[in-house]
Amino acid sequence: MVTSVLPLTLYQANTVRVGERAAAKSVQVSMYTLMERAGAAVFECLKKMPCSVNSILICCGGGNNGGDGYIVACLAVAAGIDVEVWHLGDANQLTGDAARARDTWLAAKGLIGTPQTELPAGVDVVIDALLGTGLSGMVRDDASELINTINQAHKSVIAVDVPSGLCADTGRILGCAIQADSTVTFIGVKQGLVTGQAPNVVGKLFFAGLGVGEIFDDQQQASATSLTDEIIPALLSQRKRTAHKGDHGRVTCFGGNLGMAGAIRLAAEACLRTGSGLTAVVTQPDNVMSIVAARPEIMVQGWQEKAHEIRQQRDWSDVIVLGPGLGTNDWGKALYFHLADCEKKMVVDADGLNLLALSPDYKNNRIITPHPGEAARLLACNIAEIEADRFLAVQRLQQKYGGVAVLKGAGTLVFDGVCLTVCRAGNPGMATGGMGDVLSGIIGSLLGQNLSLSDAAMLGVFIHSKAADLCALEGERGMIASDLFPYIRQLVNSR
Known part of the structure; x- marks a missing residue:
């Protein structure tokens, strides 16, 4: 049959x-x-x-x-x-x-x-x-x-x-x-x-x-397994009736250089929509009002390179999302290196990955989420080599950088050093700015809700792609990253 x-x-x-x-x-x-x-x-x-x-x-x-x-x-x-x-x-x-x-x-x-x-x-x-x-x-x-x-x-x-x-x-x-x-x-x-x-x-x-x-x-x-709808109820348990915001994670998203407030706002709102209890942002001071005005539930702090403020926010956080809109100028580099030695659970994306490529290190408390271009920089090769064997590439990423590696693209791959999974959900409508920032926020939120690095990466990738497929029922062309938010909320509450 x-x-x-x-x-x-x-x-x-x-x-x-x-x-x-x-x-x-x-x-x-x-x-x-x-x-x-x-x-x-x-x-x-x-x-x-x-x-x-x-x-x-x-x-x-x-x-x-x-x-x-x-x-x-x-x-x-x-x-x-x-x-x-x-x-x-x-x-x-x-x-x-x-x-x-x-x-x-x-x-x-x-x-x-x-x-x-x-x-x-x-x-x-x-x-x-x-x-x-x-x-x-x-x-x-x-x-x-x-x-x-x-x-x-x-x-x-x-x-x-x-x-x-x-x-x-x-x-x-x-x-x-x-x-x-x-x-x-x-x-x-x-x-x-x-x-x-x-x-x-x-x-x-x-x-x-x-x-x-x-x-x-x-x-x-098997060499790999596929992610399916069953992963959502398997990993997201029903919340207790007595739950409070402190039970569901305190996540801080670091990034949003000048001109890139949207990236860090998308990551933070995705974090909230996935169920984070408390979500904060550390960003350029000029971005504070626009983010608060758009989403007052996000706690936003402008940062002007004072180390003690980063230490305080880092200590407050259960999870750190680093990279959306970060930039690679002096401000972005300073923020990155203040957090590089952090032992909290982390999601590193975008310019966080580009700075990591300049100073590679191995950490087991971290999820990295590169697209093929970022993966090529992390592995000091070209994009064609990444795409020639994506299975090998994601394994090399994890072996070099530790933790869990997510290689984005058509058929996103997740490798934790033992298990390799493939996400068959997703569609071409996702090829637009901000989608990766949303994924970072989703994964960060799941880490804050006490999922392991491996489970958070797999579930986050699936929710992200599945939400895009639900959104695409209205058409792939013209889909934007923030369109996914209602579908993300729908999925994390599905049983």
């Missing part, structure tokens, strides 16, 4: 390749039977396409991914659909189960053609069974030409297991990739399907366990 409800567990491609054999052996199912089930799963997805499907093109490659394509061809012909098959390379070179599937297609009087520069006239859907999970280097020229031909035709595309050209482990596009409308992945969800550049090419992701998915999960170690 094919489902859009995905398992929580994510795997590296090689784990699935090795583990599927062990799982099949456990239930005495042949690998060819799994291939037949995979083809049937893709065909089931094809039948559910919203468009009318009278004619399809199936593009097969070497290996089992091509074999899956030949199974789909047999099923489609039997259902009365017009089928054309193109094989990239020499179909006679197929071996094992893939060769058996090819021969089944030939026995059904099917034909095998070679790729052309244009798709056949009248094709409704293309099935991508070209490269699969075994791709390790850049896409070769012949495959690249076919991928570009398919993409330029603007037809509906279903990808088998992974879109051809996408790295199943990293989410990196290896030169070029099929732009699928749907992807049907098998047995275990490959981790590269949910982050990096994958959201641009995967389309709607479906899963088929092929009858061995649960056994596979029991036998194999």
Whole structure:
């Protein structure tokens, strides 16, 4: 059965390749039977396409991914659909189960053609069974030409297991990739399907366990897990009827240099909307009136580089959020270094991260929340290296800086040194100024409500992205960071 409800567990491609054999052996199912089930799963997805499907093109490659394509061809012909098959390379070179599937297609009087520069006239859907999970280097020229031909035709595309050209482990596009409308992945969800550049090419992701998915999960170690709605009631308990503001954390947000009052105000209000008992701001004196006028519940203090005032505020705080609108001039640097040795729980973002990159240290009381550009500065590399393997990047961040690392982006990653989680919520409407400041405030508030660093980071990331998805029901374009506040409040009260 094919489902859009995905398992929580994510795997590296090689784990699935090795583990599927062990799982099949456990239930005495042949690998060819799994291939037949995979083809049937893709065909089931094809039948559910919203468009009318009278004619399809199936593009097969070497290996089992091509074999899956030949199974789909047999099923489609039997259902009365017009089928054309193109094989990239020499179909006679197929071996094992893939060769058996090819021969089944030939026995059904099917034909095998070679790729052309244009798709056949009248094709409704293309099935991508070209490269699969075994791709390790850049896409070769012949495959690249076919991928570009398919993409330029603007037809509906279903990808088998992974879109051809996408790295199943990293989410990196290896030169070029099929732009699928749907992807049907098998047995275990490959981790590269949910982050990096994958959201641009995967389309709607479906899963088929092929009858061995649960056994596979029991036998194999996941590389990461996905965050879901269940995390909210699991980590946010019902408050006691006798609760008072001191029970829910005192959080101070430090930042807001000249011209950047909005950043620190967004962080502080997000903190309040997530349930902080008391929220304060330390900022440039010129910002005080505008923040108080907009949100009088925030306690705002202007700071002019008096060390004792920072010590007093630091001592008062349970949690510190450092960085939104901080700047890197003398005022920002002074504020940062007054807090750099603080032992209180901290969230460091924005210019706090840029200053941390200049003076790296390792602390276990801290959550860092970089976007790819900030991550590149923290790791002294370039953005392309970060995006080439986001899983590796977030682990390197945590290993270098300690605590918990959050690598923002499509498929935000959270790593605490042991567990790696992925947030599949979120949407392009979040690509606007102030969103990161809101995330910092959410996480700071959760730390103040006595969540661990790891739990606060995971829950904060999920609430932030889920709130944006609820907000996007009214449209992604034009969403601004403060639009999330009512949805944040709604989510932290959900059960």
